[in-house]
Amino acid sequence: MKKVLKIIVSIFLIIVITLAAFLYYTSKPLPQGEKGIKAEALTDKIQDAINQKAWDSTAAVAFTFMGNHHYLWDKKRNLVQVQWGDKKVIYNNQTFEGVAYKNDKKLNDTDKTEAIKTANDYFNNDSFWLIAPFKLRDAGTTRSIVMQDNREALMVTYASGGSTPGDSYVWLVDENYIPKAWRMWVSIIPVGGFETSWEDWKTFPNNLKIATTHKGLLDVKLTNVKTGQSIEAINNDINPFTTL
Template identity: 85%
Template sequence: MKKFLKITAVIILILVVSLVGFLYFSSKPLPEGEKGIEAEALTDKIQDAINQKAWDSTAAVAFTFRGNHHYLWDKKHNLVQVEWDDTKVIYNNQTLEGLAYKNDKKLTDTDKTDAIKKANDYFNNDSFWLIAPFKLRDAGTARSIVMQDNQEALMITYASGGSTPGDSYVWLVDENYVPKAWRMWVSIIPVGGLETSWEDWKTFQNNLKIATNHKGLIDLKLENVKAGQSIEEINDGINPFTEL
């Protein structure tokens, strides 16, 4: 038994070292971009392709991330419902005030505060995989043109806001300027230029387009995606935020 455990430990160590080595040699330097008219023109084309105006006017969104984080988002009023496992949180994502339940029992004090913080962390991470293409001109962003695979690409660098200052994303687009992938240079990932796809684009009202699948080192899927002009419209007539 001890011999088997030693062999297993050696195999795991080899796999870990191999993965670290692969990631290290796969890392790419951050490309140098050129700001200006061309970068803004490419941004315009991407926003037109996915219909930025329709997104801006969308009032409510629902989606499930990786099968176990379920969201209702009253985008117009900054209200979010997050459900996972036996927990449900309803809160304002600007003030972080709200309600939290575990096994349908209302939480109070520190437990409620912790649950709201956890829900907001989930929401900030998971929603970015849905809304990132609509944040190209957020406050604190810089846009520049870079060359990737002999094609112009758009690099977005976050100087402030929800992402870590200095984080950069290079958007690769198809012939219609719909994003097909991005390459990431972000502080939480030690590998520069890691690529993840943006695919399975679904079309919603007013020709709004949302990607529902991402393939890369880890595959991420968004399911049950809905968009509308009210929570009731996308949630069978029910508005959970009346509790707040």
């Protein structure tokens, strides 16, 4: 028994040491950027390339995250429907008022509050993989130019907003200023500078461009992406928000 225990402890120590070494040798320090005209000019070019104006005027969005979180989002009225497993939550993501169901049965107030919190956490994370390039100038952000791979890149730091404020993202762009990857310095990932791609860009109404695939340590796929000027237009003439 002691021999088995020693083997288990040895394996555990090897795993810990290997992980610590991986983090030490792969993590990169947050780059120091230069704020000002050049950073704002690069931001303008990225926003023009993906058509920020079209995104700003889009009223409704639908998408599925990783095949199991399904969203309808009324952007103009801050209303969101989130479905996962046997749960469905319909709520206002500013006031957090709404309704929640499990197997199509309404939840009581306590369970509803928890379900809305879970749905909002999902929405903040999952939607960011869809719309992050359109949030370069959100309130509470700062932008700066950094050098990455001998090219200028845009670093955006979020001082507030979402579920994990304080994170920084460095955007790498192609020759047309379409984002091709970002490098992340975020609280939930212990490795600084971890890179994930932005690819499979699709074109939506008004020449709006949205990336639907991200490849990195974990691959992220967004499917069933739709945009429009009303929830009914992208949801078979059905508006679930009439229940609010």
